Amino acid sequence: MKINENFLKLQSSYLFSTIAKKVKEYSDSNPNAQIIRLGIGDVTRPLPQASIDAMHKAVDEMGNESTFRGYPPEHGMDFILEKIREYDFTSRGIDIDVDEIFLSDGAKSDTGNIGDIFSVDNVVAVCDPIYPVYVDTNVMAGRAGDVLPSGRWSKFVYLNCTAENDFLPELPTEKVDLIYLCFPNNPTGMAASKQELKKWVDYANKNGSVILYDAAYEAFISQDDLPRSIFEIEGAKTCAIEFRSFSKTAGFTGVRCAYTVIPKELMCGDVSLNNLWARRQATKFNGVSYITQRAAEAIYSEQGMAQVKQNIDYYRNNAKVISDGLKDAGFTVWGAVNSPYAWFKVPDGMTSWDFFDVLLEKTQVVGTPGSGFGPAGEGFFRLTGFGSAEKTLEAVERIKNAKF
Template sequence: MLKPNPRYRELKDSYLFNTIYRKTSEYLEKNPEKQVLRMGVGDVSLPLCDAVIEALHRAVDDQSAAATFHGYMPECGDAALRKAIAGYYAQMGAAVSEQEIFISSGACDDLGDILELFDQENMVMVVEPAYPEYVDTNILAGRKIIHLSSGIENDFLPLPSAQAKADILYLCSPNNPTGAVYNRSQLQAWVDFANEIGAVILFDAAYEIFIEEPDIPHSIYTLRGADRCAIEICSLSKTAGFTGTRLGYTVVPQNLIRGGMHLHEMWSRNRETRTNGVSYILQKGALAVFTPEGQQQIQKNLRVYKENAACFMKALDAAGIWYCGGKNSPYLWMKCPDGMSGWTFFDYLLQKIQVVGIPGDGFGDCGKGYFRFSTFGNPEETREAADRLCKLLAKE
């Protein structure tokens, strides 16, 4: 008799972002005349840059002629794209070889698939508040999860401690949802800790391109000993607007060995089993991101999102609200006013000013009483949302 996976019962009733969509839709059904400004789910609003669009069109044309047609791509990624990404790492000061880079259909997919490298008995540490997938994927795999608390007292940047001792350590910097970022010495402490206890860090670097300050690492591989303990997972979703196009990359160093097994070789074998490679068309579009023209163009888009962040920071500063993020990050993490819960504040904003954000409760217990705003929205709508927020909170 077939037995479904009983661990699905341990998941929350609805995925966080689906709940946001549902509540917003229900409000609009009752109030169709209202303009709702969506500053919650972190989807980008600007189109792909010209260099990427041109490369995608050329790649589509390639598929129309026998001489230039491409079928299956290498499971680990196109050699030219892997080489270009290795060059990008070199500019950061990280020695990552093209053989250590694996092209994927997005960071979200790899965050789940990468767990197949580890035994079910491994213990997992997740820093809370946390992106829900870190927790959900490990619940489904049946692993024990340690929730390492963070809060205002440590700027939502906890450091290694006895409570953090686990086999797999999730770190995200710049962080989603808090926008907090580890500086070099703080992140080095985590690398040293992982090497000391034999753990592996799963480092989510999806937002590295938003970093502005020089003492904040763009890659964990700029730190001493990281190639012996860390896997870095990256994405072009926010870097280059690929949320609907889907492409990312994961770095598994050749020096990463546990239990006499080479995780780089294991991941290569996993890719051979689990994928037939990312499409030729998408990889050609991604390659354009790493050209001088592509880099210049995506930076122009990123400046728009950073200006959005500045609008929200100005509004929260004027209202005297505590927050972190905004600088070095596309997310702002604010303390709810008047002791409100995250979901109460969500409903309050929706009803009073028709602005949608994300309740911190959805990111774990440490998120209770906090709220996240995304700065990926339309610039005009973002300015309007920030203005509405500032006026509302000024009356509190």
């Protein structure tokens, strides 16, 4: 038997596993250290009570013969699809049908698995820095080519996100087929305006490209004029797939629920990408837990929405505390306004990993090195607003009192 040789091109470990290992080593040698983890983008607030109540009810249904549910439909149950359509799209003037929404166990799964429906021959454009999953899944699929000394991949077209362009990439000068965009961005925390997205939609429609739009952080948008969905942009339905998640919106990282929107207008010749994804999911996926689907439905109730807002405000405030504190400490900071992520420049002469080590050593604060998100992330660092308010304050105080 022969393996998929593309796997051998990948670095042996995933960014967050490397961080976890480094922190464990530090913690083992410093058992009394009060470590504060502002690295991984995982939530810490409990689930909204509306979801907890809904899950108790659903669990009871699963224990009763007359209300027991077996295999869910692969694409999701009507009750949750209808809520998504109404609250996430219709309410913002976007016309999306329920059969254009595919419920899943996570945006990571979907952004990874979506490659199944595309040819290996497509030219992929990725931002740099970028969420590593987009890169690694394309390396696995054979769309990346070989790694260059710079750490970049030979077949990718890179979209530079730099301090100079405020981390909003310019259009590629060549023709590309698949374009990964994520706004509000992970890791930089920057959001895109309608005008900014229109530029990409026009490019994609002109060149027959598909935009793979990751909107997992849309709930953090605080400026009312910013788009929450790419489908707010005219023309997006013929060129975009959108990935959404309940993980960051409602704290579902531990219960697993997300969804992907593929408009029926999105065609490649006479083939509907919606049909291809429906076939992919029907063949390789068996739906989301009934209990989780009820939990997701509940966040669209009046109480649910209020509880979600409370959590989002909590994290947003943390992000502001971090951003303000870093600025006080003399750092240059981006993001944190429409995002849980603060992105900042590390002191001159240090690499991102140098700063990771120094920060851990001097303040016991764990962050994420920018270079873990791509070569252009070198010299930057990410802290997240997902910690507790108390620990976030404490972390900021420690950073302000440290000398780097």
